[in-house]
Amino acid sequence: MNNTLLIVDDSRVSRMILSKVFSSLASDWTVIEAENGEGAIQQAEKHQPSLIIMDLNMPLLNGLDAALILKPKMPNTTFVILTADIQESSKAKVNSLGIHFIEKPITESVVQQALEFWSTEHV
Amino acid sequence: MSDMNALELDALQEIFNVGVGRAASSLSQLTNEPISMSVPVIHMLSPQGASEFLDPHHDRILTCISQTFSGSFSGNALLIFPSVNSLEIVRLMLGSEMPLEQLSEVEQDAMCEIGNIILNACFSTIGGMLSEHFCCQLPVLKAGYITDILNQTSPNKQVLIVQIQMGLEKHNIEGFLAFLLENQSEECLHQAIKQFLTKVEA
Numbered sequence: 001m002n003n004t005l006l007i008v009d010d011s012r013v014s015r016m017i018l019s020k021v022f023s024s025l026a027s028d029w030t031v032i033e034a035e036n037g038e039g040a041i042q043q044a045e046k047h048q049p050s051l052i053i054m055d056l057n058m059p060l061l062n063g064l065d066a067a068l069i070l071k072p073k074m075p076n077t078t079f080v081i082l083t084a085d086i087q088e089s090s091k092a093k094v095n096s097l098g099i100h101f102i103e104k105p106i107t108e109s110v111v112q113q114a115l116e117f118w119s120t121e122h123v
Numbered sequence: 124m125s126d127m128n129a130l131e132l133d134a135l136q137e138i139f140n141v142g143v144g145r146a147a148s149s150l151s152q153l154t155n156e157p158i159s160m161s162v163p164v165i166h167m168l169s170p171q172g173a174s175e176f177l178d179p180h181h182d183r184i185l186t187c188i189s190q191t192f193s194g195s196f197s198g199n200a201l202l203i204f205p206s207v208n209s210l211e212i213v214r215l216m217l218g219s220e221m222p223l224e225q226l227s228e229v230e231q232d233a234m235c236e237i238g239n240i241i242l243n244a245c246f247s248t249i250g251g252m253l254s255e256h257f258c259c260q261l262p263v264l265k266a267g268y269i270t271d272i273l274n275q276t277s278p279n280k281q282v283l284i285v286q287i288q289m290g291l292e293k294h295n296i297e298g299f300l301a302f303l304l305e306n307q308s309e310e311c312l313h314q315a316i317k318q319f320l321t322k323v324e325a
Contacts, residue, residue, distance in 0.1 A: 010162070011137040011140070013130065013133050013137050013277075013323060014137050016324070017323050020323070045207070057140075057160060057161075058276055059162055068272045075306075084143070084144025084145075085144050085147060085159060086140075086144055086145065086147075087148045087151040089157035090157070104140075104141045105141050105248070105252055107252070
């Protein structure tokens with residue numbers, strides 16, 4: 001069965017870019033999307049993705065709160081926060097909760113980093 | 124931005140979001156404080172509408188660091204804080220051991236430097252994402268009511284406001300960034316966004 005990536009971002013453009021770049025690096029993955037943390041919880045519970053890449057700053061439910069709700073229920077899923085908020089304090093907070101952190105803008109090397117996080121956890 | 128479609132507006136918001144993320148990181152490094160950021164909001168308003176939006180009660184004296192930028196589109200970028208907080212921001216930047224008298228002497232210089240660093244962090248990111256180059260003039264410090272600031276910056280023009288609140292949480296200080304676009308630049312910005320999306324969709 002294919003691995004599934006869940007992309008969570010309130011920006012449609014960011015979802016488009018991430019989906020495109022990720023598919024070019026891992027064409028055998030299924031990619032699904034959600035617009036905010038609440039949508040992420042619904043999609044994650046339904047599809048059990050292997051990797052979730054989530055924006056931090058989103059309306060309704062932010063990425064970190066959504067990750068903290070999902071993480072205990074999904075021990076085999078790799079959680080990555082992808083954000084424009086690149087402050088050291090934000091990075092430290094995310095990392096201290098056992099969640100990976102990558103920086104916008106979305107580039108091939110940034111997405112590659114997310115894949116490496118997943119790969120390291122699934123060796 | 125009435126003629127931009129939803130996807131183009133989304134792209135515009137996201138580009139400014141990434142730019143302001145870099146700016147917040149710079150402010151955090153300058154003040155050694157974590158900075159909170161809001162989701163960006165975009166509005167096209169008259170100067171009067173912009174005043175009401177940015178300070179609904181018109182009762183605060185604000186300090187504004189503005190920087191004129193030019194490139195494929197032009198305008199003014201504004202970093203705005205309540206004036207009552209500007210000395211505290213400078214103190215965070217320079218350290219609490221500096222005497223108040225000396226701090227007051229360098230307040231204007233320090234605020235200009237903060238604006239310069241933050242606004243340039245923002246522009247270098249936006250320029251990189253849009254494959255554009257912007258020239259920025261030296262920062263100018265102004266203080267007054269929001270109507271005065273906007274009248275000095277862009278009188279009688281429709282203004283594009285990309286409003287992102289940035290807060291120094293521990294000190295209950297909240298400021299925001301606004302980008303005021305000249306009328307003739309609207310179409311140029313629209314074209315730049317279209318080109319950006321063409322690359323995304325290619």
